[in-house]
Amino acid sequence: MPRKAKSANSDSQSEAVEAALEKTAEVGAGGDIAAGTAGINEKIRQLIRHSKEQGYLTFDDINEALPESVENQEEIDNVLSILQNLEIEILEPDEVEDYKQRMEEAEEEETRSSQNDILDDPVRMYLKQMGQVPLLTREQEVEISKRIENAELKAQTALFEASAVGAYIATLGAKLLTREERFDRIVIDKKIESRDAYFKNLPKLVETTQKAEAGVAEAWQEYLKARTEADRKRILSKYRKRENLLRANFSKFYFKLKVYEEYLEQLQPALSEIENLNAQLERAKHPKTKKDAAIDTKAIQTRFKQLEAAQRIAPPSCWPWSRRR
Numbered sequence: 001m002p003r004k005a006k007s008a009n010s011d012s013q014s015e016a017v018e019a020a021l022e023k024t025a026e027v028g029a030g031g032d033i034a035a036g037t038a039g040i041n042e043k044i045r046q047l048i049r050h051s052k053e054q055g056y057l058t059f060d061d062i063n064e065a066l067p068e069s070v071e072n073q074e075e076i077d078n079v080l081s082i083l084q085n086l087e088i089e090i091l092e093p094d095e096v097e098d099y100k101q102r103m104e105e106a107e108e109e110e111t112r113s114s115q116n117d118i119l120d121d122p123v124r125m126y127l128k129q130m131g132q133v134p135l136l137t138r139e140q141e142v143e144i145s146k147r148i149e150n151a152e153l154k155a156q157t158a159l160f161e162a163s164a165v166g167a168y169i170a171t172l173g174a175k176l177l178t179r180e181e182r183f184d185r186i187v188i189d190k191k192i193e194s195r196d197a198y199f200k201n202l203p204k205l206v207e208t209t210q211k212a213e214a215g216v217a218e219a220w221q222e223y224l225k226a227r228t229e230a231d232r233k234r235i236l237s238k239y240r241k242r243e244n245l246l247r248a249n250f251s252k253f254y255f256k257l258k259v260y261e262e263y264l265e266q267l268q269p270a271l272s273e274i275e276n277l278n279a280q281l282e283r284a285k286h287p288k289t290k291k292d293a294a295i296d297t298k299a300i301q302t303r304f305k306q307l308e309a310a311q312r313i314a315p316p317s318c319w320p321w322s323r324r325r
Contacts (some may be wrong), residue, residue, distance in 0.1 A: 173206040212246035
Protein backbone atom coordinates (compact mmCIF):
# COMPACT_ATOMS: atom_id res chain seq x y z
CA MET A 1 0.00 0.00 0.00
CA PRO A 2 1.28 3.54 -0.72
CA ARG A 3 2.12 5.98 2.00
CA LYS A 4 -0.49 8.72 2.22
CA ALA A 5 -0.87 12.10 3.79
CA LYS A 6 -3.81 14.55 4.10
CA SER A 7 -4.48 16.75 1.08
CA ALA A 8 -3.85 20.46 1.68
CA ASN A 9 -2.38 23.49 -0.01
CA SER A 10 -0.10 25.20 2.46
CA ASP A 11 1.77 28.21 1.15
CA SER A 12 3.81 28.54 4.33
CA GLN A 13 4.93 24.90 4.16
CA SER A 14 5.71 25.26 0.47
CA GLU A 15 7.90 28.24 1.22
CA ALA A 16 9.69 26.27 3.92
CA VAL A 17 10.34 23.38 1.53
CA GLU A 18 11.49 25.79 -1.16
CA ALA A 19 14.01 27.19 1.31
CA ALA A 20 15.17 23.68 2.16
CA LEU A 21 15.55 22.85 -1.50
CA GLU A 22 17.64 25.95 -2.02
CA LYS A 23 19.95 24.91 0.80
CA THR A 24 20.21 21.42 -0.68
CA ALA A 25 21.19 22.86 -4.00
CA GLU A 26 23.99 24.80 -2.35
CA VAL A 27 25.51 21.73 -0.67
CA GLY A 28 27.29 20.54 -3.83
CA ALA A 29 30.57 22.22 -4.67
CA GLY A 30 29.61 22.30 -8.33
CA GLY A 31 29.82 19.93 -11.26
CA ASP A 32 27.54 16.97 -11.82
CA ILE A 33 26.42 16.62 -8.17
CA ALA A 34 25.19 20.19 -7.91
CA ALA A 35 23.50 19.98 -11.33
CA GLY A 36 21.75 16.73 -10.39
CA THR A 37 20.52 18.13 -7.10
CA ALA A 38 19.21 21.25 -8.78
CA GLY A 39 17.38 19.10 -11.35
CA ILE A 40 15.63 17.04 -8.65
CA ASN A 41 14.65 20.17 -6.75
CA GLU A 42 13.05 21.65 -9.83
CA LYS A 43 11.09 18.43 -10.40
CA ILE A 44 9.87 18.54 -6.81
CA ARG A 45 8.69 22.11 -7.33
CA GLN A 46 6.77 20.98 -10.41
CA LEU A 47 5.17 18.16 -8.41
CA ILE A 48 4.11 20.60 -5.69
CA ARG A 49 2.51 22.90 -8.27
CA HIS A 50 0.81 19.92 -9.90
CA SER A 51 -0.61 18.75 -6.55
CA LYS A 52 -2.06 22.21 -5.93
CA GLU A 53 -3.81 22.14 -9.28
CA GLN A 54 -5.46 18.72 -8.93
CA GLY A 55 -5.47 18.26 -5.15
CA TYR A 56 -3.34 15.10 -5.07
CA LEU A 57 -0.45 13.21 -6.72
CA THR A 58 -0.22 9.68 -8.01
CA PHE A 59 2.87 7.48 -7.90
CA ASP A 60 2.81 7.63 -11.69
CA ASP A 61 3.03 11.46 -11.48
CA ILE A 62 6.11 11.15 -9.30
CA ASN A 63 7.77 8.50 -11.45
CA GLU A 64 7.22 10.55 -14.60
CA ALA A 65 8.52 13.75 -12.97
CA LEU A 66 11.75 12.38 -11.53
CA PRO A 67 14.67 12.14 -13.92
CA GLU A 68 15.92 8.70 -14.95
CA SER A 69 19.14 9.34 -13.07
CA VAL A 70 17.25 8.99 -9.77
CA GLU A 71 17.40 5.30 -9.06
CA ASN A 72 18.62 5.33 -5.45
CA GLN A 73 15.80 4.34 -3.05
CA GLU A 74 17.10 6.82 -0.49
CA GLU A 75 16.66 9.70 -2.95
CA ILE A 76 13.14 8.50 -3.81
CA ASP A 77 12.27 8.28 -0.11
CA ASN A 78 13.55 11.81 0.40
CA VAL A 79 11.24 13.08 -2.36
CA LEU A 80 8.27 11.24 -0.87
CA SER A 81 9.12 12.58 2.58
CA ILE A 82 9.15 16.16 1.30
CA LEU A 83 5.78 15.72 -0.39
CA GLN A 84 4.22 14.05 2.64
CA ASN A 85 5.48 16.82 4.90
CA LEU A 86 3.47 19.15 2.73
CA GLU A 87 0.41 16.96 3.48
CA ILE A 88 0.00 16.10 -0.19
CA GLU A 89 -2.16 13.05 -0.83
CA ILE A 90 -0.22 10.40 -2.78
CA LEU A 91 -2.43 7.81 -4.47
CA GLU A 92 -2.28 4.71 -6.61
CA PRO A 93 -3.77 5.44 -10.07
CA ASP A 94 -6.79 3.18 -9.39
CA GLU A 95 -7.61 5.13 -6.20
CA VAL A 96 -8.08 8.51 -7.91
CA GLU A 97 -11.81 8.26 -8.76
CA ASP A 98 -12.71 7.04 -5.27
CA TYR A 99 -10.67 9.87 -3.75
CA LYS A 100 -12.40 12.50 -5.90
CA GLN A 101 -15.82 11.17 -4.91
CA ARG A 102 -14.91 11.23 -1.22
CA MET A 103 -13.68 14.81 -1.52
CA GLU A 104 -16.91 15.90 -3.26
CA GLU A 105 -19.05 14.24 -0.58
CA ALA A 106 -16.98 15.82 2.18
CA GLU A 107 -17.32 19.27 0.57
CA GLU A 108 -21.11 18.88 0.20
CA GLU A 109 -21.42 17.75 3.82
CA GLU A 110 -19.36 20.72 5.00
CA THR A 111 -21.61 23.10 3.04
CA ARG A 112 -24.78 21.55 4.49
CA SER A 113 -23.33 21.63 7.99
CA SER A 114 -22.40 25.29 7.61
CA GLN A 115 -25.89 26.20 6.41
CA ASN A 116 -27.53 24.22 9.23
CA ASP A 117 -25.30 25.89 11.81
CA ILE A 118 -26.42 29.30 10.57
CA LEU A 119 -30.11 28.32 10.63
CA ASP A 120 -29.80 26.78 14.09
CA ASP A 121 -28.16 29.90 15.48
CA PRO A 122 -30.42 32.98 15.03
CA VAL A 123 -27.66 35.30 16.19
CA ARG A 124 -25.22 34.01 13.55
CA MET A 125 -27.92 34.19 10.89
CA TYR A 126 -28.73 37.78 11.90
CA LEU A 127 -25.07 38.80 11.87
CA LYS A 128 -24.55 37.14 8.49
CA GLN A 129 -27.50 39.03 7.04
CA MET A 130 -26.38 42.29 8.65
CA GLY A 131 -22.93 41.82 7.17
CA GLN A 132 -24.49 41.86 3.70
CA VAL A 133 -26.17 45.24 4.27
CA PRO A 134 -23.99 48.27 3.46
CA LEU A 135 -23.52 50.73 6.31
CA LEU A 136 -25.08 54.18 6.11
CA THR A 137 -22.90 57.19 5.49
CA ARG A 138 -22.97 60.15 7.86
CA GLU A 139 -25.08 62.12 5.38
CA GLN A 140 -27.58 59.27 5.05
CA GLU A 141 -27.88 58.97 8.85
CA VAL A 142 -28.62 62.69 9.15
CA GLU A 143 -31.16 62.52 6.32
CA ILE A 144 -33.01 59.57 7.86
CA SER A 145 -32.96 61.24 11.28
CA LYS A 146 -34.56 64.36 9.80
CA ARG A 147 -37.18 62.32 7.99
CA ILE A 148 -38.11 60.51 11.20
CA GLU A 149 -38.34 63.78 13.11
CA ASN A 150 -40.50 65.38 10.40
CA ALA A 151 -42.79 62.35 10.31
CA GLU A 152 -43.20 62.49 14.10
CA LEU A 153 -44.04 66.20 13.93
CA LYS A 154 -46.64 65.57 11.23
CA ALA A 155 -48.20 62.77 13.27
CA GLN A 156 -48.25 64.97 16.35
CA THR A 157 -49.80 67.88 14.45
CA ALA A 158 -52.51 65.63 13.06
CA LEU A 159 -53.28 64.32 16.54
CA PHE A 160 -53.43 67.84 18.00
CA GLU A 161 -56.22 68.63 15.53
CA ALA A 162 -58.44 66.56 17.81
CA SER A 163 -58.62 68.90 20.79
CA ALA A 164 -60.19 66.16 22.92
CA VAL A 165 -56.61 65.05 23.63
CA GLY A 166 -56.28 68.16 25.81
CA ALA A 167 -57.76 66.49 28.89
CA TYR A 168 -55.31 63.60 28.52
CA ILE A 169 -52.31 65.95 28.19
CA ALA A 170 -53.37 68.07 31.18
CA THR A 171 -53.82 64.92 33.29
CA LEU A 172 -50.32 63.70 32.42
CA GLY A 173 -48.88 67.12 33.28
CA ALA A 174 -50.61 67.03 36.67
CA LYS A 175 -49.20 63.55 37.31
CA LEU A 176 -45.70 64.88 36.62
CA LEU A 177 -46.23 67.50 39.34
CA THR A 178 -47.34 64.89 41.88
CA ARG A 179 -44.57 62.48 40.76
CA GLU A 180 -47.18 59.90 39.74
CA GLU A 181 -45.54 59.89 36.31
CA ARG A 182 -41.82 59.72 35.49
CA PHE A 183 -40.25 62.65 33.68
CA ASP A 184 -37.81 60.53 31.67
CA ARG A 185 -40.61 58.27 30.41
CA ILE A 186 -42.80 60.91 28.82
CA VAL A 187 -40.75 64.10 28.25
CA ILE A 188 -38.24 64.69 25.44
CA ASP A 189 -35.29 65.77 27.57
CA LYS A 190 -33.17 67.16 24.71
CA LYS A 191 -35.84 69.71 23.75
CA ILE A 192 -36.02 71.48 27.11
CA GLU A 193 -33.61 73.97 28.65
CA SER A 194 -33.33 72.08 31.95
CA ARG A 195 -35.49 69.95 34.22
CA ASP A 196 -35.55 72.67 36.86
CA ALA A 197 -36.83 75.23 34.36
CA TYR A 198 -39.37 72.72 33.02
CA PHE A 199 -40.84 71.96 36.44
CA LYS A 200 -40.80 75.65 37.34
CA ASN A 201 -43.08 76.43 34.37
CA LEU A 202 -45.12 73.23 34.52
CA PRO A 203 -47.69 74.24 37.21
CA LYS A 204 -48.75 77.32 35.22
CA LEU A 205 -48.84 75.31 31.98
CA VAL A 206 -51.01 72.60 33.54
CA GLU A 207 -53.38 75.17 35.03
CA THR A 208 -53.68 77.06 31.74
CA THR A 209 -54.33 73.83 29.83
CA GLN A 210 -56.95 72.64 32.32
CA LYS A 211 -58.81 75.97 32.14
CA ALA A 212 -58.62 76.01 28.36
CA GLU A 213 -59.89 72.43 28.23
CA ALA A 214 -62.80 73.31 30.50
CA GLY A 215 -63.65 76.30 28.29
CA VAL A 216 -63.60 74.14 25.13
CA ALA A 217 -65.78 71.47 26.78
CA GLU A 218 -68.24 74.14 27.90
CA ALA A 219 -68.49 75.66 24.41
CA TRP A 220 -68.95 72.19 22.94
CA GLN A 221 -71.90 71.47 25.23
CA GLU A 222 -73.44 74.78 24.24
CA TYR A 223 -73.04 73.85 20.61
CA LEU A 224 -74.74 70.48 21.12
CA LYS A 225 -77.69 72.17 22.86
CA ALA A 226 -78.13 74.93 20.28
CA ARG A 227 -81.47 74.82 18.50
CA THR A 228 -81.15 77.29 15.65
CA GLU A 229 -78.67 77.42 12.82
CA ALA A 230 -77.66 80.96 13.81
CA ASP A 231 -76.89 79.83 17.38
CA ARG A 232 -74.90 76.85 16.14
CA LYS A 233 -72.82 79.06 13.86
CA ARG A 234 -72.14 81.60 16.60
CA ILE A 235 -71.26 79.01 19.25
CA LEU A 236 -69.16 77.02 16.81
CA SER A 237 -67.06 80.11 16.13
CA LYS A 238 -66.51 80.55 19.86
CA TYR A 239 -65.67 76.87 20.18
CA ARG A 240 -63.06 77.11 17.39
CA LYS A 241 -61.33 80.07 19.04
CA ARG A 242 -61.15 78.32 22.43
CA GLU A 243 -59.97 75.14 20.73
CA ASN A 244 -57.08 77.00 19.08
CA LEU A 245 -56.03 78.49 22.43
CA LEU A 246 -56.08 75.03 24.00
CA ARG A 247 -54.16 73.46 21.13
CA ALA A 248 -51.37 76.04 21.47
CA ASN A 249 -50.42 74.53 24.85
CA PHE A 250 -49.93 70.95 23.67
CA SER A 251 -46.44 71.27 22.17
CA LYS A 252 -45.15 73.11 25.26
CA PHE A 253 -45.29 69.88 27.28
CA TYR A 254 -42.67 68.29 24.99
CA PHE A 255 -44.19 64.86 25.44
CA LYS A 256 -42.73 61.90 23.57
CA LEU A 257 -44.63 60.43 20.65
CA LYS A 258 -45.22 57.19 22.55
CA VAL A 259 -47.35 59.18 25.02
CA TYR A 260 -49.81 59.91 22.24
CA GLU A 261 -49.58 56.35 20.97
CA GLU A 262 -50.82 55.25 24.39
CA TYR A 263 -53.70 57.72 24.05
CA LEU A 264 -54.62 56.25 20.67
CA GLU A 265 -54.59 52.77 22.18
CA GLN A 266 -57.24 53.96 24.62
CA LEU A 267 -59.29 55.19 21.66
CA GLN A 268 -58.91 51.93 19.75
CA PRO A 269 -62.36 50.53 20.69
CA ALA A 270 -64.05 53.71 19.41
CA LEU A 271 -61.90 53.72 16.25
CA SER A 272 -62.77 50.08 15.58
CA GLU A 273 -66.46 50.84 16.04
CA ILE A 274 -66.23 53.77 13.62
CA GLU A 275 -64.53 51.55 11.03
CA ASN A 276 -67.22 48.91 11.41
CA LEU A 277 -70.07 51.44 11.15
CA ASN A 278 -68.53 52.99 8.08
CA ALA A 279 -68.26 49.55 6.45
CA GLN A 280 -71.95 48.95 7.18
CA LEU A 281 -72.92 52.26 5.59
CA GLU A 282 -70.90 51.39 2.51
CA ARG A 283 -72.62 48.02 2.25
CA ALA A 284 -76.03 49.67 2.65
CA LYS A 285 -75.15 52.15 -0.09
CA HIS A 286 -74.18 49.33 -2.49
CA PRO A 287 -76.11 46.27 -1.24
CA LYS A 288 -75.17 42.85 -2.58
CA THR A 289 -77.38 40.76 -0.31
CA LYS A 290 -80.71 41.09 1.48
CA LYS A 291 -78.81 41.54 4.72
CA ASP A 292 -77.00 44.55 3.27
CA ALA A 293 -80.28 46.07 2.08
CA ALA A 294 -81.80 45.64 5.56
CA ILE A 295 -79.09 47.69 7.35
CA ASP A 296 -80.62 50.46 9.48
CA THR A 297 -78.72 53.52 8.25
CA LYS A 298 -80.60 55.89 10.54
CA ALA A 299 -79.42 53.97 13.61
CA ILE A 300 -75.86 54.04 12.29
CA GLN A 301 -75.98 57.79 11.69
CA THR A 302 -77.37 58.29 15.19
CA ARG A 303 -74.46 56.32 16.61
CA PHE A 304 -72.04 58.36 14.52
CA LYS A 305 -73.47 61.56 15.99
CA GLN A 306 -72.95 60.14 19.47
CA LEU A 307 -69.32 59.42 18.65
CA GLU A 308 -69.00 62.90 17.14
CA ALA A 309 -70.27 64.41 20.36
CA ALA A 310 -68.00 62.27 22.56
CA GLN A 311 -64.87 63.09 20.52
CA ARG A 312 -65.83 66.75 19.93
CA ILE A 313 -65.80 66.50 16.14
CA ALA A 314 -67.73 69.47 14.81
CA PRO A 315 -68.93 69.81 11.20
CA PRO A 316 -67.56 69.96 8.63
CA SER A 317 -66.06 66.78 10.05
CA CYS A 318 -64.04 63.88 8.79
CA TRP A 319 -67.07 61.57 8.86
CA PRO A 320 -68.52 60.88 5.40
CA TRP A 321 -71.99 60.56 6.95
CA SER A 322 -71.90 63.87 8.82
CA ARG A 323 -74.49 66.54 7.94
CA ARG A 324 -74.83 70.14 9.07
CA ARG A 325 -77.36 70.37 11.87
